[in-house]
Amino acid sequence: MRDPRRLFELNPALQVPEGLPLVAGLTGFADAGSGVSQLGTYLLGTLDSDVVATFDADILLDYRARRPIIYFDQDHLTDYQPATLKLYLAYDELRQPFLLLSGFEPDFRWEAFTEAVLGLIEQFKVKSITWVHSIPMPVPHTRPIGVTVSGNRQDLIDSMSIWKPHTQVPANALHLLEYRLQQLSYPIAGFILLIPHYLADTEYPAAAVAALDSISAATGLIFPTDRLRQEDRDFIANIDEQVAGNTELGRLVGTLEERHDSYMEDTQLRSPLTDSDGELPTADEIAAELENFLAFRRHGDEENGRGDR
Numbered sequence: 001m002r003d004p005r006r007l008f009e010l011n012p013a014l015q016v017p018e019g020l021p022l023v024a025g026l027t028g029f030a031d032a033g034s035g036v037s038q039l040g041t042y043l044l045g046t047l048d049s050d051v052v053a054t055f056d057a058d059i060l061l062d063y064r065a066r067r068p069i070i071y072f073d074q075d076h077l078t079d080y081q082p083a084t085l086k087l088y089l090a091y092d093e094l095r096q097p098f099l100l101l102s103g104f105e106p107d108f109r110w111e112a113f114t115e116a117v118l119g120l121i122e123q124f125k126v127k128s129i130t131w132v133h134s135i136p137m138p139v140p141h142t143r144p145i146g147v148t149v150s151g152n153r154q155d156l157i158d159s160m161s162i163w164k165p166h167t168q169v170p171a172n173a174l175h176l177l178e179y180r181l182q183q184l185s186y187p188i189a190g191f192i193l194l195i196p197h198y199l200a201d202t203e204y205p206a207a208a209v210a211a212l213d214s215i216s217a218a219t220g221l222i223f224p225t226d227r228l229r230q231e232d233r234d235f236i237a238n239i240d241e242q243v244a245g246n247t248e249l250g251r252l253v254g255t256l257e258e259r260h261d262s263y264m265e266d267t268q269l270r271s272p273l274t275d276s277d278g279e280l281p282t283a284d285e286i287a288a289e290l291e292n293f294l295a296f297r298r299h300g301d302e303e304n305g306r307g308d309r
Contacts, residue, residue: 002112004112004113004115004116004119005116005119006056007055007056007059007060007109007112007113007116008053008054008055008056008087008116008120009053009054009056010052010053011050011051011052011053011054014050014051014052014089016052016089016099016124017097018124018125019125019126019127020089020097020098020099020124020126020127021098021099021126021127021128021129021130021218021219021221022098022099022100022101022121022126022127022128022129022130023043023098023099023100023101023130023131023132023215023219023221024100024101024102024129024130024131024132024174024177025039025040025101025102025131025132025133025211026085026101026102026103026104026105026106026172026173026174027040027103027104027105028066028104028105028107028172028173029105029170029172030133030134030135030136030172031134032134032135032136032193032195032197032199032200032204032207033134033136033193033195033196033199033200033202033203033204033206033207034202034203034204034207034208035132035133035134035193035195035204035207035208035210035211036132036133036134036211038203038205038207038208038211038228039102039132039208039211039212040100040102040103042208042212042228043090043100043102043223044088044090044100044102046223046224047090047091047092047093047223048090048091049088049089049090049091049100050088050089050090051086051087051088052086052087052088052089052099052120053086053087053120054084054085054086055084055085055086055087055103055106055113055116057082057083057084057085057104059108059109060085060104060106060107060108060109060113061083061085061104061106061107061108062107062108065107066083066104066107068080068081068082068083069081083103083104084103084104085101085102085103085104085106086101086102086103087099087100087101087120088100088101088102092221092222092223093222093223093224094222096220096221096222098219098221099124099126101117105172105173105174106173110173110176111176113173114173114176114177114180117177118177118180118181118184121181121186127187128153128186128187128188128189128218128219129177129178129181129186129187129188129189130188130189130190130191130214130215130218130219131174131177131178131188131189131190131191132190132191132193132211132214132215133172133174133190133191133192133193134192134193134195134207134211135192135193135194135195136195136196136197136200137194137195137196137197138196138197138256139194139195139196139197139256139260140196140253140256140257140260141196141198141199141206141236141239141253142240142253142257143257143260143261144210145193145194145195145206145207145209145210146162146163146193146194147160147161147162147191147192147193147194147210147214148161148162148163148164148165148191148192148194149161149189149190149191149192150178150189150190150192151178151181151182151187151188151189151190152182152185152187152188152189153187153188153189153218156189156217156218157189159217160191160214160217162194162264163194174190175190178190189218191211191214191215191218193207193210193211193214195207196256199239204232204235205228205229205231205232205235206232206235206236208228209225209228209229209232212225212228213225
């Protein structure tokens, strides 16, 4: 293996305290409700931070699969926006320092990337690692977002993980990092947010709030969430308005609520997160009903001929 330290460049002017928690969220394979992308944008846009290390996108990123954005200004090009992957030293609302790994998920050289991150964890004597991922599941938006917790933080698994499946899943780069850290008995927790599948393609504010709450539970870090929570209240009010105006949609959401509540009352029952008897509406059924209703979020203010909200 080539020297993994060649994958990144350290900021030589920055002194990083030892023993900090590391928080990670990488965008790529799946990001239901834009939970991970919102998390990175919100933390970097809200908290004070400095770059510790910058990873080499030319080595790790497939530009043809995830093309950078450039702005065409009438007759010339401006504002080229390449994807980035960086390790930051950030400070929470109480000025508690922590490390934040944020940006694109590597397309290439996962083993080398993992070794590089493990090296940084060792170099800075990282206290714990917490990472966040989000996936679509048939759950209702009218209930709090649940999480599945992986890793070796048994206290968090016991207190927070509502779904513990035996299944194979497509891996992402942070799964590999968690797997290697578990082998080293390093404290790590992965939070998989279970996002209503009919909201998976939206920027769902509750997903970012759930990500921040999960990180706080694992690390003790405190984040300002008032703006996100207000955005979520506005978002849910719009969704509820559409549900109230459509009988079939209301019935589908009601079915999700019933199965969710039954599962939460008795976890020995069949999980409501799977469709086994035909009563639970499929993702396609709900997506078809909500496609027009959610257009206001994805495509602006046009909504099936309705007026301004």
